[in-house]
Amino acid sequence: MLKLFVNIDHVATLxxxxxxxxxxxxxDPVAAALACEASxxxxxxxxxxxxxxxxxxxxxxxLRESIRTCLxxxxxxxxEIVALALAIKPExxxxxxxxxxxxxxxxxxxxxxxxxxxxxxxxxxxxxxxDVSLFIAPEEGQVAAAARVGxxxxxxxxxxxxxxxxxxxxxxxxxxxxxxxxxxAHGLGLKxxxxxxxxxxxxxxxxxxxxxxxxNIGHSVVSRAVxxxxxxxxxxxxxxxxxxxx
Ligand code: PXP
Numbered sequence: 732m733l734k735l736f737v738n739i740d741h742v743a744t745l746x747x748x749x750x751x752x753x754x755x756x757x758x759d760p761v762a763a764a765l766a767c768e769a770s771x772x773x774x775x776x777x778x779x780x781x782x783x784x785x786x787x788x789x790x791x792x793x794l795r796e797s798i799r800t801c802l803x804x805x806x807x808x809x810x811e812i813v814a815l816a817l818a819i820k821p822e823x824x825x826x827x828x829x830x831x832x833x834x835x836x837x838x839x840x841x842x843x844x845x846x847x848x849x850x851x852x853x854x855x856x857x858x859x860x861x862d863v864s865l866f867i868a869p870e871e872g873q874v875a876a877a878a879r880v881g882x883x884x885x886x887x888x889x890x891x892x893x894x895x896x897x898x899x900x901x902x903x904x905x906x907x908x909x910x911x912x913x914x915x916a917h918g919l920g921l922k923x924x925x926x927x928x929x930x931x932x933x934x935x936x937x938x939x940x941x942x943x944x945x946x947n948i949g950h951s952v953v954s955r956a957v958x959x960x961x962x963x964x965x966x967x968x969x970x971x972x973x974x975x976x977x
Pocket of ligand 1: 738740778805825827866886925926927928929947948949950951
């Protein structure tokens with residue numbers, strides 16, 4: 732079964748737009764996470780960025796205490812955030828690249844260039860009982876490096892697929908890249924997740940990609956929730972995922 736992890740960063744983005752620096756404010760990303768779970772989401776994803784632009788430390792601690800499914804903690808491989816992850820103990824850490832000027836995570840990790848550092852961080856997290864996922868572009872060299880690092884998962888970056896979706900040729904090309912990377916990762920013993928830019932329109936086309944375990948979807952679910960509420964937005968997305976046969 733293909734699982735839906737809802738990324739609640741954008742709920743926190745909305746709160747921070749009005750309540751930055753305050754101890755609390757609405758909307759509450761933890762309440763949103765609980766609503767997603769109640770509607771059938773299989774897990775919750777949150778990215779604690781170094782600049783704390785949306786999710787705050789207190790959100791992650793409260794998520795850890797309150798959610799009953801699975802916490803996928805997105806983070807950069809920096810000493811401060813790794814120490815926090817080891818204390819919080821999410822079920823999964825997804826290591827992502829972070830650049831301060833980006834609006835959201837724009838590219839995949841360069842695992843090839845950081846193989847040594849990532850291997851050491853992966854080992855420390857695994858020793859604490861935390862599974863590790865690496866967010867990578869669907870490229871042969873990156874998939875092979877992720878396997879050498881010893882990660883349990885790769886999350887394939889679907890940003891190019893989503894961004895070129897309206898051009899049929901480009902869409903086919905990007906889908907083929909995802910198919911090849913997923914097959915390669917699966918063949919190397921990695922579990923395969925995907926995320927970034929997925930929405931209610933492009934998701935059915937992703938069914939061509941084999942071996943997918945979990946999708947991380949944020950912006951489209953939170954956006955639709957503005958119109959129909961989170962339960963409706965999550966339920967609709969789950970229905971789309973039901974059509975997937977690995
Ligand atoms: N997966 C990763 C690793 C991400 O960084 C993000 C964006 O924060 C997502 C998934 C979700 O992307 P979107 O908000 O476009 O659904």
